[in-house]
Amino acid sequence: MAPTTVDELVAQLREGGSRVTTARRLVLTALVQGASHPTAEELLVAVRTLAPDVHASTVYRNLEELERLGVVIHNHLGHGAATYHLATEAHGHLVCEVCGDTIEAPEDLFEAMAEGAKRRLGFELRPYHFAVLGVCAVCAQAGPGS
Amino acid sequence: MAPTTVDELVAQLREGGSRVTTARRLVLTALVQGASHPTAEELLVAVRTLAPDVHASTVYRNLEELERLGVVIHNHLGHGAATYHLATEAHGHLVCEVCGDTIEAPEDLFEAMAEGAKRRLGFELRPYHFAVLGVCAVCAQAGPGS
DNA sequence: TATCAAAATGCGACCAGCACGCAATAGCGT
């Protein structure tokens, strides 16, 4: 199985030549234990419950470093702040423009489109970094006119 | 053919009950005559070549109003500022994460995916508002490893 | 286990992109 415990992730840090600090360990803990698509701000709040003096810029810089090491990935689910998750959980996102709900897209949903873009335009799709927007089933039901 | 002259767009403004001001006319002119995916900032610059005292917030408010009237559409081509174009030119975008180049996606590229999302998840795709990211043919060729 | 260079942190200033409140101005129906 892919690494999903904090200790395993910390080991990845050391392998990458990065030092292991309190803030860094807590960011990883928040990513492993917390909600599924936290923003940097939400991670900061989580980190501060255990280490109140951690600064926002530290969280930003750690997320950047963790991403450079391939431990985490960020993505954009529409307007507003980026969200983060472990690289082992990479997946596409469908986001409802009405209610903001985020659906994790089935693996194969992008396949036909990726194949078409590649064949016809030579364009290599990376559909994970930015979400695809739309209207979810519930909201489509509720307000079909709007 | 769909309205594409400034006069026709101005007429749409009047029909919608909005007043026609210098700034508004110039924003429309810039959209008709300028480059294909201008940001609000770029439109401001264009407007100011003819009316130097137009304020940035005026351009933002006008774009908002024009969008409300269905005359223009904005979309997000990745990080950074939103881009605008006439509503008659609606189309999806493929944006290269490496060089930033924007490709206007063929009409039918999203079809299979939209159909799949609808059938399997009840999710109604609106793939025009946010671009789909990836790597263009040129950059894929240049740096296949990165 | 003490030392010490390099890495990481805290802190604040700063940035882009945009929204907003308010008084002054300008469109446009009459």
Added chain:
DNA sequence: ACGCTATTGCGTGCTGGTCGCATTTTGATA
């Protein structure tokens, strides 16, 4: 031409994030 009201200019404020710098911490080495 008048007057109502939409629109503008201007400044201020917001979110999300970056950066420079002095101080602290890490962890390899002795």
